[in-house]
Amino acid sequence: MxxxxxxxxxxxxxxxxxxxxxxxxxxxxxxxxxxxxxxxxxxxxxxxxxxxxxxxxxxxxxxxxxxxxxxxxxxxxxxxxxxxxxxxxxxxxxxMAPLAPAVPLDPYLTGLAARGLSLGVITNDTEAGALAHLGKAGVLAHFDFVAGFDSGHGAKPDPAPLLAFCRSTGLNPARVVMVGDSHHDLLAGRRAGMQTLGVLTGTALAADLAPLADAVLPDIGHIPAWIDA
Known part of the structure; x- marks a missing residue:
């Protein structure tokens, strides 16, 4: 799809x-x-x-x-x-956490945007924390929607914040991918009717994520190839 x-x-x-x-x-x-x-x-x-x-x-x-x-x-x-x-x-x-990007984020996100994709971040961190981290990494401008658990949409695994992204961007949930490293992320995606991708840059193992994921990837850098395939 x-x-x-x-x-x-x-x-x-x-x-x-x-x-x-x-x-x-x-x-x-x-x-x-x-x-x-x-x-x-x-x-x-x-x-x-x-x-x-x-x-x-x-x-x-x-x-x-x-x-x-x-x-x-x-x-x-x-x-x-x-x-x-x-x-x-x-x-x-x-x-003030010491950020370690999973991949070089600016060129990566630039490449995704060039494909015409709308991009969002939904975290169970605070909204202020998310904005601070994305700003510190120099990539905040790449995202069309950013929400934390305190943004008024709820927290994962509730699908409500994911659906708020869809309302904001006008996208059909079935044509959106939720990418995360935890059961909470993928369960929220499933509940929202989205496609789901697990990544192994968190603490979960592939076997933990596979039951709720369309695919489990080493990191987000592999997403473009997954889309093309």
């Missing part, structure tokens, strides 16, 4: 998850624990983050969750701090 638009997840899709968010998490844990090794371990356990491996475990709720859900998880290790305070702290630190 013809493809008129592509929606990208952000973390683990446009940006390599491990190289970006594992590094970010180490900094967050270090700052919140203020040198207290026992507290650092409690925060890591709450985040399902392996301090020895310096990496999120695949089952961490923070990987595909919203900023609020991340704050609620970490808050279980910080009972004296309001969740709202933790949420604000995480949001500020997320905006």
């Amino acid at each position: 013809r493809i008129d638009g592509i929606i990208f997840d952000k973390d683990g899709t446009l940006f390599d998850f491990r190289a970006t968010w594992d590094v970010w998490a180490l900094g967050v844990i270090d700052e919140l624990s203020a040198g207290d090794a026992a507290l650092a371990q409690r925060i890591a356990d709450a985040a399902v983050f392996d301090l020895a491996a310096r990496a999120f475990r695949p089952e961490s709720p923070i990987i595909a969750g919203t900023n609020r859900e991340a704050a609620e998880a970490i808050g279980t290790a910080l009972p004296g701090r309001p969740v709202e305070e933790i949420e604000s702290f995480l949001s500020m630190r997320a905006a």
Whole structure:
């Protein structure tokens, strides 16, 4: 079926998850624990983050969750701090995360736009975080639609934000591809009636994504060849 638009997840899709968010998490844990090794371990356990491996475990709720859900998880290790305070702290630190693009994004997105495709980003991060990251990477202007979990459309796996992209661009959902690295991304795409592509630049394995994906690719750089095929 013809493809008129592509929606990208952000973390683990446009940006390599491990190289970006594992590094970010180490900094967050270090700052919140203020040198207290026992507290650092409690925060890591709450985040399902392996301090020895310096990496999120695949089952961490923070990987595909919203900023609020991340704050609620970490808050279980910080009972004296309001969740709202933790949420604000995480949001500020997320905006400064060390970004690692999955591919050189500017020429890649320029090539997709040259095909006449409408492009969007839908993330369970905050809208402000998404705009900051895309701006920092110098690619915000390539996207026709950007939404976070707090943009008023809901959060994945709810299909509502994906359908908001279609309303904004005037596209038929069946001719849009949802690209993501998590079950949440692909389930949202299926529920929206879209085509779905999994990518392996997050924490999920191909076997985790395959049941909900039309194809699983190493990274977004392989999408043009998939479209042509």
